[in-house]
Amino acid sequence: MAEKFDMTRQAVSKHIKVLHECELIKSEQSGREIYYHFNAKKMQEFDQWLAQFRQNWETQFNQLDQLLITIKEQK
Amino acid sequence: MMNNDLLFDFNVDKAAKTVYITREFNAAQSLVWDAFTKPELLDQWGAPAPMRAKTRYMDFKVGGRRFYAMISPDGQERWSVQEFTSITPKTNFKMYNAFSDKDGNRELPGSEWDYNFSEQNGITRVDITTFNESLERLEKLSEGFKIGFTMTLKNLEELLASLSQ
Numbered sequence: 001m002a003e004k005f006d007m008t009r010q011a012v013s014k015h016i017k018v019l020h021e022c023e024l025i026k027s028e029q030s031g032r033e034i035y036y037h038f039n040a041k042k043m044q045e046f047d048q049w050l051a052q053f054r055q056n057w058e059t060q061f062n063q064l065d066q067l068l069i070t071i072k073e074q075k
Numbered sequence: 076m077m078n079n080d081l082l083f084d085f086n087v088d089k090a091a092k093t094v095y096i097t098r099e100f101n102a103a104q105s106l107v108w109d110a111f112t113k114p115e116l117l118d119q120w121g122a123p124a125p126m127r128a129k130t131r132y133m134d135f136k137v138g139g140r141r142f143y144a145m146i147s148p149d150g151q152e153r154w155s156v157q158e159f160t161s162i163t164p165k166t167n168f169k170m171y172n173a174f175s176d177k178d179g180n181r182e183l184p185g186s187e188w189d190y191n192f193s194e195q196n197g198i199t200r201v202d203i204t205t206f207n208e209s210l211e212r213l214e215k216l217s218e219g220f221k222i223g224f225t226m227t228l229k230n231l232e233e234l235l236a237s238l239s240q
Binding site for chain 1: 081083085087094096098100101102106107110116119120121122123124
C-alpha cells in the first residue's frame, strides 16, 4: 500500500489511524492480520449532520421572525 | 412562505474549516441585537422547535458567560456554556461555545462563533461565522486524502479489498 501511494509505511499507518478514529473505515481482526473496510455510511452521516445543522438554524430564524413581529406589535 | 424576500445563506468552507450563515430580518438593528444578546428574548427563539432553550444565567460582557440548556419535549436537557470573548455593542460579538454537564463543567474543545450585525433600509443582516472542532477533525481527514491519497474513497475501498485477499 505504501508503494502504491508513494508514501512511507508510517504515513500510511497514520492515515489509517485517523480514518479509523473518525469511523470512516472499520477494522476487523483476523488472527495476526487486521482488515479495513470503507464505511460509506459514516460519510453520509456527516452530510446528514450538516443538513440537520442547517435545518435547525432555519427553524430558529423563522421563530425569531415571529418574535420580532410580536415585539413590534407591542410597541 | 412569509419570508421569501429575506436572505438566508448557509455555506460550508471546508478549506477554512468554517460554516458561514447569513440571514436578514425585517426589524431594526438594535432590536435584532437584543434578540441575540438578551436571555429573556434568546429563550423565546434560541432552540429549534419542538426543543426549547432555557438560560440559567447570562452575563453579557467580555469574559462573561451564558449557561443554558436545550430541552427536548421529553424533558432531556443538553447544557452548554458560551463565553463572550469580544463585544462591540450593536455590531459584533464573539463567543466560545462548549457543551457542558448540568453543573457547567465544559467538555472541550468547543467551537468559535462570530456574529456581525448591519442594517440597510430597515432590514437587519446578521452574518454568523463558526469554526467547529469536529468539522476541523473531519477536514483534516479530507486534506489528508488530498495530500496523501490521490485516489477517491471508492478506490481506496477497492484497494483495501484487494489487499485483504
